[in-house]
Amino acid sequence: MKYDFSKIEPKWQKIWEEKGAFRAVDFDKRPKYYALVEFPYPSGAGMHVGHIKAYSGLEVISRKRRMQGYNVLFPIGFDAYGLPTENYAIKTGMHPRVVTDKNIEKFTSQLKRVGFSFDWSRVIDTTEEGYYRWTQWIFLKMFEAGLVFRDNALVNYCPHCKVVLSNEDSQGGKCDICHSDVVQKSKTVWYLRITKYAEKLLEGLEKVDYLPNVKQQQVNWIGKSTGAFVDFTIKETGEKLRIYTTRCDTLFGVTFMVIAPEHPMLEKNRALLRNADALDAYKEECAKKTEFERTQLVKDKTGVKVEGLTAINPVSGKEIPIFISDYVMMGYGTGAIMAVPAHDERDYAFAKKFGADIIPVIKGGDIETGAYTGDGKVINSGFLNGLTNKKDSIAKMLAYLEEKGVGVAGVQYKMKDWAFNRQRYWGEPIPIVHCPKCGMVPVPYEDLPLRLPKVENFEPGEGGESPLAKIESFVKCKCSKCGGDAKRETDTMPQWAGSSWYFLRYIDPNNDKAFADSDKLKYWLPVDWYNGGMEHVTRHMIYSRFWHKFLFDEGLVPCDEPYAKRTAQGLILGPDGEKMSKSKGNVVDPNDVVDEYGADVLRTYVLFMGDYASAAPWNESSMKGCKRFLERVSDLSELVGKGSPSDKVDVSIHKTIKKVSSDIEDLKFNTAIAAMMTMLNEIYDAGTLTKDQFGLIIRLLCPFAPHLSEELWQSIGGNGLCSLAPWPEYDEEKTKDSEIEVAVQVLGKLRATVMLPADCDKETALETAKKDPRVVPFLDEKTIVKEIWVPGKIINFVVK
């Protein structure tokens, strides 16, 4: 059959759509399967082939599952709020709504041309009222639960764009939009108290099936550490200065303390400070430093001694000085540390610069050359002396501290609370009203959605205010509690908001009574398999797990972990081996590929080009191999009925069914396709094929090249749609060759291969091998001291 993709692809796409072939059916009797891919941000540039690869993995899984008899939910949508659209709007004067609709239209047509089996009846768009209404609703639930708070914080601010930037948008200390230097600015911002869920987020990882590196990254991001809080006494005031440490076993080696420049203790005891001016100056200097400077100058320690306050070591009773330094941060632990220069590199560097004492308390290092962080015998430490195990010393010290009431075991997390707002227009308005009498008042649930007002000008205001702040009709409002005049919050939510719960909305996308019906949630959740990019493993995934766990605690979802399984695909690089980007001009548009080669070739190629999880450069000539492959499959139809049925072909097909079936489950699409190519070569060698055998091959290929498969399925009179035909089963007996090739080694070196019956016993095998003319010369005049026989694999003679 001639392979004319330009005819058959639109034909079958139309039929699938008309028949609703890929609709997921709520409450269906078949077992359910929820496959989820990360929904795209509809940028103006359109999709590139990287998107296609990202979706092709679970596309194959979904199609296979349907053929295996599952009720599959494989949805798609658009994560459409965000900066690029807004910046484009500022530049062109077009409204973000118009831009977004246009982009979504383009993405949709691109996705449809590739023939993905998404359930298009469940498409969602995070910027639609019907959607963001529920994003706001969940936010209010969190507000009610005390998970939302406001605090003053240093934010990244671009003085040129007059915009507050997220960390992601200001990498390297440069503004992502105009590339000028970002400065730190103090601002009141909204936070979600994600740290309250730190332990749950960590524990939950134990029962989910994520790739090991995905789990590892989340564990690192949460960053749990176990240690102790220890109270030092301030000599002049008698108050306690609490520190956090993971090494309380080194308490006797503490020779000074360091507190963050912003530590409240300074303000509180200002009257006692003899060098308040110097301390203030240092604090101000630190505030001016950008995030970039602070992290780049890590080696060079700076600080100022606090004159007028002295601390007392709670175990040794020694008086020690206190310093302020920016290497101690208010945001972690208690904002104060005990410094043990003999056993901590940062403390050592600081002590050297400021001339503080260095007392070793663990044997093993040399305080002249640097800090010793290893294990060893405890010295100079009173009751701890002589212990050699760090664990024991820590336990003994902790017991002592607790008995004396000056310390307590504790844990800390690196993860910080989630700064949850942007001073931008194109985002979900935060549904809170500021009332001079009642304070922060939530917008009543029945008033949701709090709509984004139509504005003409999206430029942010002076001092990093949201464009919404300029819309008087939006800002001016009544307090729902007291009815008095109030002001509306004008910040919007960050891009991560809408994507934190989108997988729930697919389950019931048109519900206007709830974010989703609870019975439907019960039926579909959890997501059985979630695939996406490594770049979303920390932020998006942690955020959405956090929202989900919150909803679970509120009794609104039936399970505490949203994703049962998580995998990740690798990037597609440009033909030059560089990351695809518009500025480098190495972006490949899937539409161009579909035009020239067809969707089936594109789909096959993105999965064949390499290991699914690794990055691989785009190589157009390699794609020709995939085209040839599909053409050769198509040409098989001319072989059907020719010659007499061959057992060899049967074995080849059944072996391939077995390999393809298991490779797909492991995301090893490249070897699955390679196996089909090998099978094809074997069939052409045999020169014969039955119609039944062809039917198996067509169905096996269907998840990869569904259009061609449908066409061939129809040509052999297959029942119904190939996409919904049963997945081919293999017969274990038929996967075994009657004769196998076994390698013969002498002293571990390959000398020959021999053909043996599959069920050959050891003796026969060894005898056959010994007689092989290629082996004989190597055994001649030698004594065989050992004979190794690995059935079906190898024979090795050890000779002397």
Add this chain to the structure above:
RNA sequence: GCUCCUGUGGUGGAAUUGGCAGACACGUUGGAUUUAGGAUCCAAUACCGCAAGGUGUGCAGGUUCAAGUCCUGUCAGGAGCACCA
């Protein structure tokens, strides 16, 4: 600095529990077909060597009958976190 991942032909990449390194594909070379180009088909293609044979999975060691795979050290590249007390 910490955590994790990856180093295999000219290229992308294969290789269950340690068991024939280089599957499959691209590219290249030769041949067939063709007016020509293209397409297609056949053959060859890790390296050295005419051959017998030898050498080969970043590098150096080790364990083993047998190592791409396990162990120790080391180098290179990538990703994430980053003064985390």
